[in-house]
Amino acid sequence: MTNETTLSASSVAAHVAPMERTHFSALLLANPNYFGNLKNSVYPPIKAFSGNTTYEELKCVGYHPDLNVLKAVVVVKQNSGYGGGLCSAGTQEYVRFFLSFDNGATWEDQGYASFNTHDLTGPKPLDYAVTVKPEVGSTWCSKESLPLVRAILSWNVVPPSDPNFVPVWGNILNAHIQIHPQPLYVLGDLFTEAKLKLSKDLVAALDLSAQIPAAIPKKPTPGELLKDYANKGVQVHRLLYPEIHQNISNPAILSAQAAYGSKGSLAELDIDIAALIAAINKTQGDTGYEQLDCVGLDPNGTANLVATLTIKRPYGYLGSQCQTGSTEYVAFFIDWLNGGGWEWAGTTQVKVHDFTTIPADGLRYAVAQPIDLSKHLKSCKSGPVIANVRAILSWNAMPPSWNPNYVPTWGNHLDGRIEIEPGAGTHIGDYTPYLEGVCGVASCDVDPATGFAPGERPFGGSVSIYGFIPGAPKMGPTTQYPATSGLPRYRVSVRQLPGGSKQYLNDSFGVTLEQQIGAALPTSQSVTQSVDADNYYPYLNVTPDAAAGWQEMFPSHLLAVWNTAGKTGKWEIQVEAYDPVGNVQYPAGSLACLGLGTTMTNLVIDLDNAAPLTSLSITGFSRNGGPVQPAADCGSFQVGDVIYGDYSVSDEHFGSLSLDIEPAAAANGAKVKLSVDGFVTLSTTSRSYPTVPTTGESGQWRLDTAGMDPCGYTVQLLSNDRTIVNCTSPWENNTAFVGFCLVAVPAPVG
Numbered sequence: 001m002t003n004e005t006t007l008s009a010s011s012v013a014a015h016v017a018p019m020e021r022t023h024f025s026a027l028l029l030a031n032p033n034y035f036g037n038l039k040n041s042v043y044p045p046i047k048a049f050s051g052n053t054t055y056e057e058l059k060c061v062g063y064h065p066d067l068n069v070l071k072a073v074v075v076v077k078q079n080s081g082y083g084g085g086l087c088s089a090g091t092q093e094y095v096r097f098f099l100s101f102d103n104g105a106t107w108e109d110q111g112y113a114s115f116n117t118h119d120l121t122g123p124k125p126l127d128y129a130v131t132v133k134p135e136v137g138s139t140w141c142s143k144e145s146l147p148l149v150r151a152i153l154s155w156n157v158v159p160p161s162d163p164n165f166v167p168v169w170g171n172i173l174n175a176h177i178q179i180h181p182q183p184l185y186v187l188g189d190l191f192t193e194a195k196l197k198l199s200k201d202l203v204a205a206l207d208l209s210a211q212i213p214a215a216i217p218k219k220p221t222p223g224e225l226l227k228d229y230a231n232k233g234v235q236v237h238r239l240l241y242p243e244i245h246q247n248i249s250n251p252a253i254l255s256a257q258a259a260y261g262s263k264g265s266l267a268e269l270d271i272d273i274a275a276l277i278a279a280i281n282k283t284q285g286d287t288g289y290e291q292l293d294c295v296g297l298d299p300n301g302t303a304n305l306v307a308t309l310t311i312k313r314p315y316g317y318l319g320s321q322c323q324t325g326s327t328e329y330v331a332f333f334i335d336w337l338n339g340g341g342w343e344w345a346g347t348t349q350v351k352v353h354d355f356t357t358i359p360a361d362g363l364r365y366a367v368a369q370p371i372d373l374s375k376h377l378k379s380c381k382s383g384p385v386i387a388n389v390r391a392i393l394s395w396n397a398m399p400p401s402w403n404p405n406y407v408p409t410w411g412n413h414l415d416g417r418i419e420i421e422p423g424a425g426t427h428i429g430d431y432t433p434y435l436e437g438v439c440g441v442a443s444c445d446v447d448p449a450t451g452f453a454p455g456e457r458p459f460g461g462s463v464s465i466y467g468f469i470p471g472a473p474k475m476g477p478t479t480q481y482p483a484t485s486g487l488p489r490y491r492v493s494v495r496q497l498p499g500g501s502k503q504y505l506n507d508s509f510g511v512t513l514e515q516q517i518g519a520a521l522p523t524s525q526s527v528t529q530s531v532d533a534d535n536y537y538p539y540l541n542v543t544p545d546a547a548a549g550w551q552e553m554f555p556s557h558l559l560a561v562w563n564t565a566g567k568t569g570k571w572e573i574q575v576e577a578y579d580p581v582g583n584v585q586y587p588a589g590s591l592a593c594l595g596l597g598t599t600m601t602n603l604v605i606d607l608d609n610a611a612p613l614t615s616l617s618i619t620g621f622s623r624n625g626g627p628v629q630p631a632a633d634c635g636s637f638q639v640g641d642v643i644y645g646d647y648s649v650s651d652e653h654f655g656s657l658s659l660d661i662e663p664a665a666a667a668n669g670a671k672v673k674l675s676v677d678g679f680v681t682l683s684t685t686s687r688s689y690p691t692v693p694t695t696g697e698s699g700q701w702r703l704d705t706a707g708m709d710p711c712g713y714t715v716q717l718l719s720n721d722r723t724i725v726n727c728t729s730p731w732e733n734n735t736a737f738v739g740f741c742l743v744a745v746p747a748p749v750g
Contacts, residue, residue, distance in 0.1 A: 009314070014045055015076075015078050015079060015080060015081070016080075016358070017055075017080055018082035020047070020049060020168075021055070021081050021169070021174070022081070024155075024168070024169070025154075025156065027046075027558075031043050031044075031046060033045050034046045034047065035047060035048065035049045035050055035168045035243050036048040036049070036050070036148060037049075037050040037165075037166045037167070037352055039164075043684075047158055049168060049178065049242075050166045050167065050168050050657075051167065051168075051171055051172075052168065052169050052170075052171070053077075053171050054077065054078070055076070055078050055082070055155065055169060056074055056076050056077065056079050056093055056117070056153060056155055056169065056170060057075050057077065057153070057170075057171055058072060058073075058074050058095065058151055058152075058153035058170065058171050058172070058173045059073050059074065059075050059173075059294050060073040060173075060174070060175075060293045060294035060308040060362055060364070061073075061097075061149055061151045061173050061174075061308065061366075061384075062177070062179035062308035062309065062364040062365050062366030062631060063149065063177040063178070063364065063365060063366055063646055064350055064365065064366050064367060064368070064522070065136075065177075065178055065179060065350070065351070065365075065369075065467065065523060066180060066350065066351065066521065066523065066524060067178030067514055067522055067524045068133055068134065068136060068180070068512075068524060068733060069131050069132070069133055069368070069540050069554070070097050070110065070131065070132050070134050070149060070151075070177075070366070071129055071130065071131050071298070071306050071367065071368065072095045072129065072130050072151045072153075072173070072368035073127060073128070073129050073154055073295070073306060073308055074093055074095065074115075074127075074128045074129070074130070074296070075123055075125035075126065075127055075128075075292035076093070076117055076124065076126045076128065077124050077125045079119060079120060079121050079122070079144075080119040081119070082117040082118050082119050082120075082514065083117075083118070083119070083156075083378075084118060084119060084121075085118055085119050085382040086118045086120065086383070086384055087380040087381060089445065090116050090117055090118040090119075090453070090749060091116070091117055091118075091156045091442075092114045092115070092116060092117070092155075092156060092183070093115055093116075093117055093128070093153065093154075093155055093170075093218050094113075094114045094153070094154045094155075094156075094157070094158050094159055095112060095151050095152065095153050095154075095159075095376065096109070096110075096111070096112035096151070096152050096154070096158070096159040096161070097109075097110040097111065097112065097132050097149060097150070097151050098149070098150040098151075098152075098163045099136065099147050099148070099149055099150075099715060100109060100147060100148040100163075100731060101136075101145070101148075103148055103149045103229070104148055104150075104174075105434050105478070107150065107163035108135070108265075108557035109161040109163075110132055110134040110135065110289055111132050111134075111230050112132065112158060112159060112218055113131055113132050113300065114130065114158075114440075115128050115130060115298075115300065116421065118384075120384045120386075120419065122149055122384065122386075123417065124417075124745045126386070126417050126418060126419050127294070127295060127296030127297065127389070127416040127417060127419065128296050128297060128298070128299070128418075128419075129296040129297060129298035129304070129306035129368075129635075130298060130300070130747070131298055131300070131304070131306075131368070133512065133554060134370050136179050136261075137177065137179070138180070138181065139179055139181055139417070140181060141181035141217075141218065141321040141322040142320075142321075142322060143181075143233045144178075144321070144355050144356065144708075145178070145179035146176050146177065146178055146179070146358065146359065146363065146734060147177060147179065148175070148176055148177075149174070149175050149176070149177050149364075150163055150172065150173070150174050150175060150332075151172070151173050151175075152165060152167060152170065152172050152173075153167060153170035153173075153413075153579075154167035154168075154169070154170045155167070155168075155169035155170050156169070158525075159483070162246070174361075174555060175361065176358070176359040176361060176362070176364065176396045177353075177363060177364055177365070177366040177548065178353075178363050181321050181322075182498060183409075184332060186566055187242075187546070192580060194233070202296075203582065211714065215238055215312065217313065217319075217322060217323050217324045217325070218319075218322070218323050218324065219319075219323065219324040220318065220319055220323060220324075222239075222240055222243055222269055223269060225239045225240070225318065226239060226240075226320075229315065229316075230703070232316075233315070234275065234315050234316040235279070236271070236279075236681075237276045237279035237280050237283070238289070238316055238410070239316075239318070240276055240394045241280055241396060241397075241409065241410075242318070242326070242397075244273070244276060244277060244280060244337065245280075245387070245409075247599050248607060249728065253526075257676055259287060259505070260449075262745075263391070269516055269631075273510065274704065276417070280409060282406075283406050283409050283410065284407050285408065285411065285591055286409065286410045286411075286660075287312075287410075287411070287412050288312065288313070288410075289311070289312055289313055289316050289317070289395065289464070290309055290310065290311055290312065290328055290395055290411060291310050291312065291393070291411075291412055292307055292308075292366075292391055292392075292393040292411065292412050292413070292414045293308050293309060293310055293414075294306075294307065294308045294414070294416075295307045295308075295332075295370075295389055295390075295414050295415070295416040296416055296418060296712050297389065297418035297419070297420075298368065299419075299420075299421045300556060301369050301468075301541075301552075301554075301555070301556020301557040301613070302468075302541055302552045302553075302556045302557065303370065303371050303373050303420075304368040304369060304370050304371065305332045305334075305345060305346075305369045305371055305391070305418075306366060306367070306368045307330050307332070307366070307367050307368075307391040307414070308364060308365065308366045309328060309330070309362055309364070309365050309366075309393055310361075310362040310363070310365075310514070311352055311358070311362055311363040311364075311365065312362045313358070314354060314355045314356065314358045315354050317352045317353050317354050318353070318396075319353060319354060320353055320355075321352050321353045323353070324351075325351050325352055325354070325719075326351070326353075326395065326396045327349050327350070327351060327352070327396055327521070328350050328351075328352055328365065328367075328393060328394075328395055328396075328411075329348075329393070329394045329395075329396075329397070329398045329399060330347065330348055330349065330350075330367045330369075330391050330392065330393050331344065331346075331347040331391070331392045331394070331398070331399035331400075331401065331406075331487070332344070332345040332346055332347070332348075332369050332371075332389065332390070332391055333345060333390040333391075333392070333404040334371075334387050334388070334389050334390075335387060335388040335389075335390075337386065337387060337388065337528075342390060342404035344402070345369060345371050345389075345397065345402070345595070346370075346371065346550070347369070347398060347401065347519060348367045348368065348516060348520055348522060349367065349398075349519075349522070350365050350366075350521075350522075351369050351521065351560075351577035352365065358458070367550050369550070370550040370552050373423075373698065374470050374471075376420050377420065377423035378422060378423075379422055380422040382422075382642050383719060384419055384420075385420035385422075386417060386418070386419055386420075387417070387418055387420065388412060388417055388418075388606065389415070389416045389417070389418050389475070390404055390414070390415050390416075391413065391414050391416075392404075392406055392407035392408065392411070392412075392413040393408065393411035393412055393413070393414075394409070394410070394411040395409070395410035395411050396408070396409065396410075397409065398674075400517060413702065417553055423470075423491065424698070426624045429471055429490050430470070430471030431469055431471050431472070431577045431578070431579050431584075431717040432467070432469070432470075432471065432577070433467055433469050433490055433575040433576070433577040434467055434468055434469070434470060435466075435467040435575050435602070435603050436466040436467050436557055437463075437466055437603070438459060438463050438464065438465050438466065438573070438605055438727075439453075439459060439463060439464055439724050439727035440464075440466075441453040441454070441724070443603050446603060446604070446605060448604055449621065450603045450606060450607055451570045451571075451605045451606030451607075452487060453724060454714065455613070455722060456653070456689075456694070456722060457653070457722045457723065457724050457730075458606040458608040458653055458722070458723050458724070459546050459564070459605050459606065459607055459608070459723065459724050460564060460607055460608050460609045460723040460724070460725045460726075460731065461563075461564065461565070461609070461725040461726035461727075462561055462562065462563055462564070462726045462727065463561070463562045463564055463605070463607075463727070463729050464555070464558055464560075464562075465492055465505075465558075465559045465560045465561070465562060465573060465575075466555075466557045466558055466559060466563060467490075467557060467559045467575050468541055468542075468557045469488050469490065469539055469577055470612040472488055472539060472541065473489075474695065484512065487538050487539050487540070488538075488539040488578060488579065488580050489536035489537065489538060489539060489576055489577065489578040489580065490536060490537055490539055490558040490559065490576060490577045490578070491504055491531070491534070491535045491536045491537065491573060491575075491576050492504070492505045492537075492559055492562075492573065492574070492575055492576075493505065493574045493576070494562065494571050494574075495571065495572050495574075496567070496570070496571050496572075497569070497570040497571065497572055497604065500571075501750055502574070503633070504531075504535035504640070505560045505562055505710050506531045506533070506535050507532075507561060507562070507563055508528050508529060508530040509529050509560070509561040510526060510528055510529075510556070511526075511527060511528075511529055511540075511553045511554060511555065511558060512525070512526055512527070512553070512554040513525055513526075513527045513540060513551065513552075513553055513554075514525055514547045514551070514552050514553075515549065515550070515551045516550055517548075517549040520549070525538075536578065537559070537560070540552075540553045541553050541556065541557060541579070546682055548617040549676075559575065561742055564607050564609060565609060567609060568607050568608060568609060568610075569606065569607060570604055570605070570606050571604070571605060571606075571607055572602050572603070572614040573602060573603045573604075573605065574602045605611040606722045608652055608653050608721065608731070609723075609731075610651070610652070610655075610731065611651075611721070611731040611732060611733045612649050612650065612651035612654065612655075612696065612718050612719045612720065612721055612731065612732075612733045613649070613650045613651065613733070614647075614648065614649050614650075614657075614719050614733050614735070614736040615646070615647065615648045615736060616645065616647050616659075616715070616716075616717040616736035616737065616738050617633060617645050617647075617738060618631050618632060618633050618635060618643060618644070618645045618738050618740060619631065619633075619644050619645050619646055619700075620643075620644045621635075621637055621641045621642060621643045621644060622641065622642045622644075623638065623640070623641050623642075624640070626727045628644060631644075633738045633739065633740070634738075634739050634740065634741075635740050635741070636742075636743060637708075637740055637741070637742055637743070638705075638707065638742070638743055638744070638745050638746075639705055639706070639707075639708060639710060639742055639743070639744055639745055640705060640706045640745060641705050641706065641742075642702060642703065642704050642705070643702070643703045644700065644701070644702050645700065645701045645702075645715070645738065645739065646698070646699070646700055646701070647659065647674070647698070647699055647700070647701055647717055647736075648696070648698035648699070649696040649697065649719045649733075650695060650696040651695065651696050651716070651719075651721045651731075652694070652721070653694060653721045653722045653723055654687060654692055654693070654694050654696040654697075654721055654722070655688065655689055655719075655720045655721045655722045655730055656687075656688035656689065656692075656719070656720055657687050657692075657696075657717065657718065657719040657720075658685055658686035658687075658717075658718050659672035659674065659685060659686075659701055659714050659715055659716065659717055659718070660685075660715070660716050661674070661703065661713055661714070661716075662713065662714050662716065663711065663713070666708065666711040666713070666715070667709075668707050668708055668709065669707070670703065670704065670705065670706075670708050671685045671703075671705060672685055672701050672702070672703050672715060673685065673701065673702045673703070673704075674686070674699055674700070674701050675699055675702070676697060676698075676699040676700070678700060679700060679702060687699075689722065694747040701715070703715065705742055708742055709742075710738075710742050710743050710744045711742055712739065712741050712742075713739065713740055713741075713742060714737050714738065714739045715737070715739075715740075716734065716736065716737050716739050717733070717734070717736035717737075718732075718734050719732065719733050720732045720733075722741075
């Protein structure tokens with residue numbers, strides 16, 4: 001069973017990418033709305049074309065309530081059309097997530113993640129995954145929060161924070177998820193929820209901000225289950241399966257019960273246990289309650305095998321959110337295509353519960369299992385490393401790690417195909433640090449001469465620095481934060497070029513530490529990364545061990561957060577690591593571009609911490625086609641007048657500018673036009689780099705008020721540069737306004 005109809009190798013190899021794919025970036029540079037997928041764009045479409053899934057398709061979306069992670073699985077279908085071979089930069093597949101708590105009426109942007117794709121020969125599809133941590137809030141266990149999630153896949157273009165954006169290459173997927181009840185309650189919120197009004201004395205005496213742990217969920221007895229599920233359409237052998245499976249699979253329990261002639265926890269029930277066992281034995285691979293939908297590999301940070309599953313019914317999961325519920329186990333196996341067959345890669349799980357009702361499309365969950373790929377990394381020159389992956393879903397019974405062909409009672413198995421990104425192989429005990437990049441931009445994509453990210457973009461604000469130590473030891477389940485014994489240490493330094501002195505970063509920053517100890521339920525906790533007396537941070541991304549469990553940090557591989565306020569120009573970043581055993585310092589600096597087989601010593605980035613400087617003014621007007629007359633800001637004009645003005649934007653790394661008029665509704669479609677040659681030629685309402693020089697420009701603007709309503713108006717100059725600020729948006733300056741009053745043409749006298 002696979003999660004995608006596999007294209008034959010011959011049909012894929014024969015595919016030739018069309019011009020709309022091979023020249024995609026150039027077409028958008030000439031006309032951002034070339035494909036007609038941008039609403040309200042000033043650029044006319046040339047060829048209506050969007051939502052194409054010939055090359056990549058978003059297949060599944062899911063959520064893990066305990067870890068608070070949204071995941072999506074994307075299949076890549078073709079051999080070519082991805083920007084070049086394995087040793088090239090390739091192209092990016094972006095997935096942006098949104099959440100709606102009112103069934104799609106409004107949406108909240110949750111950010112995006114991406115992965116790299118290349119032209120690769122061989123069978124398709126290949127299955128990839130991405131992950132983001134959303135802002136979901138929390139709820140009482142007695143309240144059901146089942147929001148709608150939307151994911152938008154877009155090839156080579158970051159989807160904007162518009163939930164209605166339609167990608168040219170890619171697609172949109174909606175799914176419902178479950179938000180986990182909060183583990184702690186604020187005392188004041190409890191009184192509010194209970195609608196209790198406290199006296200002034202009690203308010204003064206109590207700490208209403210104190211947190212109270214939620215009650216430990218109760219596990220219903222078999223008798224309580226049968227009573228609670230009466231007339232809900234759930235088979236009795238489903239309800240009692242956990243008890244029967246536990247008795248059958250545990251020799252100690254079975255022996256004790258046999259010695260005393262007891263049925264154990266089922267003794268209280270007047271029920272034919274033999275008939276139940278017979279019904280269970282006849283049930284194999286039942287997907288009426290839950291079903292595995294997708295499997296893939298998230299290559300970002302600590303590589304994770306990802307699976308998504310659908311819960312199909314409101315009942316049959318052994319209790320509500322205020323009870324223990326039941327467990328969906330997913331075991332992963334990998335076939336490295338070397339004749340060795342399937343290898344167990346770990347088993348993880350997610351809790352599920354009953355709900356009064358669920359959406360028609362069910363509830364979508366996701367699980368992930370970190371995996372050690374260090375032994376399978378190769379240079380891009382060696383060709384792609386492809387492996388088969390299998391996921392086995394089993395309700396309330398853990399699949400055996402030794403049986404990749406296990407058929408669960410409830411659940412199913414799913415096969416996929418994954419690509420292992422190029423890299424340098426290493427061995428445990430080699431603590432050389434690898435500097436991956438900054439703000440999601442890979443080290444090898446930063447120009448070492450200019451310090452720019454692609455698009456000639458500098459950095460500013462808070463700069464997140466990413467890297468890892470692939471030779472970090474496999475750690476057992478007792479390794480839990482804040483205990484750092486046996487962990488490597490690292491420190492990050494920066495210096496201004498040329499000739500600046502080294503400065504060690506020591507700012508604390510928050511991360512989420514996720515752990516699974518053995519076969520236990522994965523847990524998540526917020527921790528703070530802080531330096532020791534020598535400016536070293538503990539390294540928390542230890543190598544996963546399928547048997548013992550795993551520990552990983554989110555954002556994965558985040559080494560430091562550098563506050564660059566007030567700093568400009570080129571700066572060099574270095575990473576150093578210490579062996580936790582011999583306390584031996586490994587060489588300062590790190591390797592990058594591992595897949596390309598090249599070595600970069602450290603990383604140079606350019607900093608820009610200044611927003612554009614702007615000015616805007618009204619200089620004149622003309623009436624009835626007459627000559628231009630002088631005018632000033634806040635003047636009064638008649639409908640039909642043409643208003644003139646000047647604008648300027650200056651910046652070291654100019655991005656774009658535009659002029660808007662408000663209120664837009666009263667303007668009835670009137671647009672401010674821009675020019676840099678005194679209106680010998682008219683341009684559009686916006687200007688951008690590289691048409692505009694990197695230092696910005698000064699020019700003129702003109703507004704024809706014919707057709708506008710009499711009203712008070714403002715013209716606003718919107719500007720930004722190309723800086724990656726706080727790892728997201730550029731510096732903006734939208735403070736330049738001019739106002740004017742537009743009055744009706746006076747009626748003729750007499």
